[in-house]
Amino acid sequence: MNEIGRLGRAVLIGFPYAWFGLFFLLPLLIVLKIALGRSADAIPPYISPLSWSHGGLAFDPTLANFRDILCGGCMRAYGASLGTAALATVLCLLAGYPIAYAIWRSPPLWRNLLLFLVMLPFWTSFLIRVYAWMAILQPSGLLNRVLLAAGLIEAPVPLLYNGFSLQLGLLYSYLPFMILPIYGSLSQLDEALLEAAADLGARPWRVLAEVVVPLSLPGIGAGALLVFVPAVGEFVIPDLLAGPGNLMIGKLLWAQFFENRDWPEAAAIAVLMVAGLAVPILVAQRVIGRERPA
Amino acid sequence: MSRPASGRWLRAVVLGFGFGFLYLPILLLVIYSFNGSRLVTVWGGASLRWYGVLAGDDKFRAAALTSLEVGALSASAAVAIGGCAGFSLSRFGRFHGRALFGFLLLAPLVVPEIILGLSLLLLFVAAQSWIGWPPRGILTIVIAHATFASCYVAVLVRAQLAGFDRALEEAALDLGARPATVLLRITLPGISPALVSGWLLAFTLSLDDVVVASFVSGPSSTTLPMAVYSSVRIGVTPEINALATVFLGLVLAVMTAAGWAIARQERRRRAPDTGARRGRG
Numbered sequence: 001m002n003e004i005g006r007l008g009r010a011v012l013i014g015f016p017y018a019w020f021g022l023f024f025l026l027p028l029l030i031v032l033k034i035a036l037g038r039s040a041d042a043i044p045p046y047i048s049p050l051s052w053s054h055g056g057l058a059f060d061p062t063l064a065n066f067r068d069i070l071c072g073g074c075m076r077a078y079g080a081s082l083g084t085a086a087l088a089t090v091l092c093l094l095a096g097y098p099i100a101y102a103i104w105r106s107p108p109l110w111r112n113l114l115l116f117l118v119m120l121p122f123w124t125s126f127l128i129r130v131y132a133w134m135a136i137l138q139p140s141g142l143l144n145r146v147l148l149a150a151g152l153i154e155a156p157v158p159l160l161y162n163g164f165s166l167q168l169g170l171l172y173s174y175l176p177f178m179i180l181p182i183y184g185s186l187s188q189l190d191e192a193l194l195e196a197a198a199d200l201g202a203r204p205w206r207v208l209a210e211v212v213v214p215l216s217l218p219g220i221g222a223g224a225l226l227v228f229v230p231a232v233g234e235f236v237i238p239d240l241l242a243g244p245g246n247l248m249i250g251k252l253l254w255a256q257f258f259e260n261r262d263w264p265e266a267a268a269i270a271v272l273m274v275a276g277l278a279v280p281i282l283v284a285q286r287v288i289g290r291e292r293p294a
Numbered sequence: 295m296s297r298p299a300s301g302r303w304l305r306a307v308v309l310g311f312g313f314g315f316l317y318l319p320i321l322l323l324v325i326y327s328f329n330g331s332r333l334v335t336v337w338g339g340a341s342l343r344w345y346g347v348l349a350g351d352d353k354f355r356a357a358a359l360t361s362l363e364v365g366a367l368s369a370s371a372a373v374a375i376g377g378c379a380g381f382s383l384s385r386f387g388r389f390h391g392r393a394l395f396g397f398l399l400l401a402p403l404v405v406p407e408i409i410l411g412l413s414l415l416l417l418f419v420a421a422q423s424w425i426g427w428p429p430r431g432i433l434t435i436v437i438a439h440a441t442f443a444s445c446y447v448a449v450l451v452r453a454q455l456a457g458f459d460r461a462l463e464e465a466a467l468d469l470g471a472r473p474a475t476v477l478l479r480i481t482l483p484g485i486s487p488a489l490v491s492g493w494l495l496a497f498t499l500s501l502d503d504v505v506v507a508s509f510v511s512g513p514s515s516t517t518l519p520m521a522v523y524s525s526v527r528i529g530v531t532p533e534i535n536a537l538a539t540v541f542l543g544l545v546l547a548v549m550t551a552a553g554w555a556i557a558r559q560e561r562r563r564r565a566p567d568t569g570a571r572r573g574r575g
Binding site: 005008009011012013015016017019020021023024025026027028030031034044095098099101102103105106114117118120121123124125126127128129131132133134135136138140142172175176204229230232233234235236239240250253254257263266267270273274277 | 301304305308309312313315316317319320322323326333336374375376378379381382386389391395398399401402404405406407408409410412413414416417419420423437438441444448473474477498501502504505519522523526527530534535538541542545549
């Protein structure tokens with residue numbers, strides 16, 4: 001475009017480009033560098049694999065950090081994170097699909113209000129929403145007292161700091177991210193198709209299973225991605241709601257960095273996480289790139 | 295399509311459970327903020343006791359001021375960066391490095407925040423040993439927040455520009471306006487809704503972040519989420535309930551104001567624009 005001129009164009013592209021190069025790409029390269037370095041009792045606590053010596057650049061990398069994380073408990077934590085995130089995705093789908101469907105089948109006047117109500121919690125603090133569950137799930141919390149009063153249990157059951165509270169927290173925090181894309185897919189669906197299927201004698205459940213769900217697969221895919229990817233690297237929810245048995249990779253990275261001050265190993269875990277997430281990220285770029293042609 | 299009564303009933307049950315699940319915990323949190331008891335779970339009569347405790351708590355007040363400052367600065371920076379980025383991607387077609395540019399603007403949305411925080415901290419540590427700058431504190435949190443928030447702004451700006459009528463810009467150019475004037479007087483007002491909602495979104499994201507800020511902040515700069523987090527980690531206290539209620543009230547007020555402004559703008563846009571035309575004619 002020549003209306004704005006060469007200089008304007010260079011500034012408009014160059015400014016964000018330089019920013020992201022400096023504050024996103026370069027930091028990731030530094031993480032990679034430190035992951036190849038050695039831990040040391042110094043400030044900062046590592047020895048860089050790159051150094052100037054005898055007037056030349058010396059490159060002395062080590063794969064020890066990767067060896068450590070591949071052998072140690074880290075792979076177990078990584079596997080546990082993937083499993084936890086997968087379960088959370090399935091739970092969000094099972095809870096989110098009926099809600100998205102019910103919103104879609106509501107009278108048009110209601111739809112926008114209901115969608116707004118789905119989005120509203122997103123604007124409130126995530127930390128506050130997780131905290132709200134801590135109070136409910138405590139041994140003396142509301143849920144235990146309701147269950148006791150109903151005679152369903154005889155003594156308070158541990159609801160907090162285990163796999164149950166972890167999944168509940170993930171479901172609660174990520175549910176809107178599943179509902180919105182599914183609703184987006186459903187809203188583009190031609191209702192005449194439903195009438196046609198019904199006219200041809202399909203029962204409502206069959207219309208749902210054979211027409212509606214297959215046509216909303218793009219929304220399900222987008223929702224699954226939006227839940228799964230952040231859930232793998234989630235730190236706050238596992239830290240506040242999960243117990244010692246629920247190892248997550250994000251928590252491990254945090255502990256290595258802040259508690260053990262092993263920066264190279266924390267960096268190696270980060271590299272492993274990025275590598276593992278590269279596939280869904282590339283898929284996301286494809287999908288979003290197709291939706292918004294330039 | 296005829297809707298059987300059973301379907302309507304089922305729909306009401308699903309929506310009731312769904313929204314009950316989403317809103318009951320928040321509602322309970324608000325109710326228990328007015329609890330007179332020291333225990334979060336036992337009702338000790340209605341009281342404003344915890345609001346008093348909160349008002350006298352310097353730790354949270356200082357953290358709230360830090361958060362407001364970080365949020366306003368990073369949101370403004372994010373609008374500038376994301377606005378340029380969204381405009382470039384939407385208007386300049388193919389240019390050298392466009393694929394990498396698109397990737398850089400998308401990746402921070404999906405990279406876990408713990409990695410964003412770690413990588414930026416390592417950058418700041420390295421920069422400090424090379425050039426002695428920047429000191430870790432408000433500035434580094436602002437840079438970190440602006441980086442990931444500008445990706446959201448870019449998405450909003452691109453979406454707005456996709457629906458923007460370019461005939462307006464062309465008409466202005468034909469009438470002899472200089473390109474820079476067109477950009478400032480036609481295009482910029484045209485994408486202002488995306489910039490405003492982008493600013494609000496960036497501000498909210500900044501106010502919500504605990505992980506990235508924990509990595510890049512310095513010893514003297516604690517944001518509100520960081521203060522809440524360290525207090526919640528120890529256990530639940532009614533003071534946090536009061537803080538959460540104040541926060542929710544503010545969010546609701548801002549949302550209502552923003553919704554009202556958007557609705558008013560929408561009405562004005564839809565109304566026949568005879569007045570405007572006469573005025574300028």
